[in-house]
Amino acid sequence: MKILVSVKRAIDYNVRIQVAPDGSGVVKNGVKHSMNPFDEIAVEQAIRWKEDGTASEVVAVAIGDDAVAEQLRTALAFGCDRAIHVKTDDEIQPLTAARVFKALAERESPDLFLMGKQAIDDDANQTGQMTAAKLNWPQATFASKIELADGTAEVTREIDTGLETLSVDLPAVVTVDLRLNEPRYLKLPNIMKAKKKPIEALVFDELEVAAATPIETVTTKAPPKRAGGIMVETVDELVAKLKEKSLI
Amino acid sequence: MSHKILVIADHHDGQLLDATGRAVTCAADIGGDIDVLVLAHDGQAIADAAATLAGVSGVHLIDNAANEHPMAAVLAPQIVAFADNGGYSHVLGPNTTFGKDLMPRVAALADVAMVTDVMAVHGPYEFDRPIYAGNAITTVRAPEAQTLVASVRCASYGAAEKTGSASVAAATVEAELPSHTRFVGLEQAESDRPDLQTAPKVISGGRGVGSEENFRIVYDFADKIGAAVGASRAAVDAGYVPNDMQVGQTGKIISPELYMCFGISGAIQHLAGIKDAGTIVAINKDPEAPIFELADIGLVGDLFEIIPALDAAVS
C-alpha cells in the first residue's frame, strides 16, 4: 500500500501568538515553527504501517516557500521514503491546497491520503474534505482509529455525539485527530539519514494547477481581553459571589 | 441585491439540534431570505421543528434512506444540487463536527472558497473568524461573484427563537450518491446530563481530578447544580472521560453563563474553548496556574476539599 501524507509548517503550538499592531497579521518572523501537530500524528501513523509491513511506500507532500523543506526533512526523519515540495511564495488557502493535492494524488496514485484534521495556525479544517471532494474519493475526518483491510478502511471518528465508525473504499482521504497515536521522538541517526533522502520540487504549472479566487484578509486583531478577575479565599466567599450573579 | 441564504440543519436521533438555530441567527445578521434544508430519513419532525425558528421563510426536506446517517460524501452532492437550483447566494452550516466535516466538501464540489467559524458579520461577504486557537481574530472578505459557503461558530450566536411558522416542503434533487462510504456504528456515551454545547452551566475537570473514579465527585456536583460536564484533553487522553467531553481548540467551543473548572492548568488550547463563557471560575491548587489569568473568579486549593465544601454550601 502506498500512502501520501501532507505536512504543513505552522507556528509551534507552544508559542504565545503576537498580533502585529498594524493589523497586518500574526508576527511570524523569528518565531519558532514546526510541523502542524496533527500532521505529525498523520506521519507517525503512516510510518507505523510502513514498519509493520502494511505500507510499502510513504510520501510526504507540502506546499509553500523554501522554509517548508525543514518540515519535509522532519517527515523524512520519521521514516517517509521521499518528499514532494510544491513551491510557491504565495499564501495557500485550502481550496488551492486541495487542487494541488488532487493533482499530486493523480500523479502518485496512493491508496490512502492522510492529513491533519486542521492546521493550528489558520484552524480552517477544510483541506482534507476539499481534497476528497475534488478527487471524488471517500473522506473520513477526525480519525482516532484506522483499521486497514483489503481495499477498505474502517475509521473511528471523534464527533460531537461520540465515536462514529465508517467504512470507506480505498483510495480515500483520512484526516487524523489527536488521539490516533503519540508521535515518537526523532533520533539523531534518523535525522542524519533524512538529509540524504530525495525531495522533489514542483511548481503549480508542472501540475497544471491554478490558484483559486482567494478569500481576502482585511485585518487581523487581538481578541478582546476579558475584564480582570478576582481571587477569593474561601468556598463561602466563592458561593456568595456566584449567588450575587445568580449563577447558582 | 437581496440575498438568499440556505442553512443546513444539524440533527441527531430525530431531533433538530440547537446549533441549527444558532446558524439561523448568523444568517439573519447577513440579511435576506432564509431557508433551512433538512437532509434526513423520516425527517418530518425535524423539518417541523426547523419551521418554528424565527426568521426562517421555508424549510425543505430531502427525505431519503441514504440520509439516515449524515455522511459528507453522500450529503454534499445533494446540497450543491439543491443550492444551485434554488439560486442561493449563501450556504451556511454550524461548526459542529457535522458541519466541519460537511461544509468544506460542499464548497469544494462547488469549487468555491469557504469561510470557517464565522463569529461576526460585517457585511454579506465580510466576516470575523478566529485563527490560532482564538488568539487572533481576522476579518476576511469573500469573493462576491460566487456562492458563499461558511460554517458558523455556534458559540458566538444564540439560537433563533421558536416563534416562527415557516412552510415545510418536500424536495428532491438529481444527484449521484456514492456508495464508497458506509456507516458502521455510533458509540454514544449515555448521559442524562444537559448537553455540553448548549448548557448554561458547565463544570469541567482536568488531569488534576486524577482518575475515572474521582470524576464521580465532579459529576455529582454538576448534577446538583444542573450543569453539563466537560473536560480537558489531558483528562480525555488519560481515559477519565469520553472524547465527546473535550473542551478546547480541538474539542468543543462553548459559551455557557457559568464555566467552573477543577484541576485544569489553562493551556491556550483549552482556553480557546471557553473564551465566550460568561463567568469563568477556576479551582486549582497551584497559585501560578495560567488558568487564573483568564478566570473571573479564582480559588487556590485542593479540589478534593473544595468540591465537597461547595456541594455542602449549595445544598
Ligand SMILES: Cc1cc2nc3c(=O)[nH]c(=O)nc-3n(C[C@H](O)[C@H](O)[C@H](O)COP(=O)(O)OP(=O)(O)OC[C@H]3O[C@@H](n4cnc5c(N)ncnc54)[C@H](O)[C@@H]3O)c2cc1C
Ligand atoms: C484569510 C487567510 C489569511 C491567510 N494569511 C496567511 C499568511 O499571512 N501567511 C501564510 O503563510 N498563510 C496565510 N494563509 C494560509 C493559511 O495559513 C493556510 O495555509 C491555508 O488557509 C490552509 O488552511 P489550514 O492550513 O488551516 O487548512 P486546514 O484545512 O486546517 O489544514 C488541514 C490539513 O491540510 C494539510 N495542509 C493544508 N495546507 C497545507 C500546505 N500548504 N502544505 C501541506 N499540507 C497542508 C495539512 O495536513 C493540514 O493539517 C491565510 C489563509 C487565509 C484563509
Ligand SMILES: Cc1cc2nc3c(=O)[nH]c(=O)nc-3n(C[C@H](O)[C@H](O)[C@H](O)COP(=O)(O)OP(=O)(O)OC[C@H]3O[C@@H](n4cnc5c(N)ncnc54)[C@H](O)[C@@H]3O)c2cc1C
Ligand atoms: C494541537 C493541540 C490541540 C489541543 N487541543 C486541546 C483541547 O481542545 N482541549 C484541551 O483541554 N487541551 C488541548 N490540548 C492540550 C493542552 O495543551 C493541555 O495539555 C491540556 O489542556 C492540559 O490539560 P489539564 O489542564 O487537565 O492538565 P495539566 O496541564 O496537567 O493541569 C492539571 C492541573 O491540575 C492542577 N491540580 C492537580 N491536582 C489538583 C488538586 N488536587 N486540586 C486542584 N488542582 C489540582 C494542577 O495544579 C494543574 O494546574 C491540545 C494540545 C495540542 C498540542
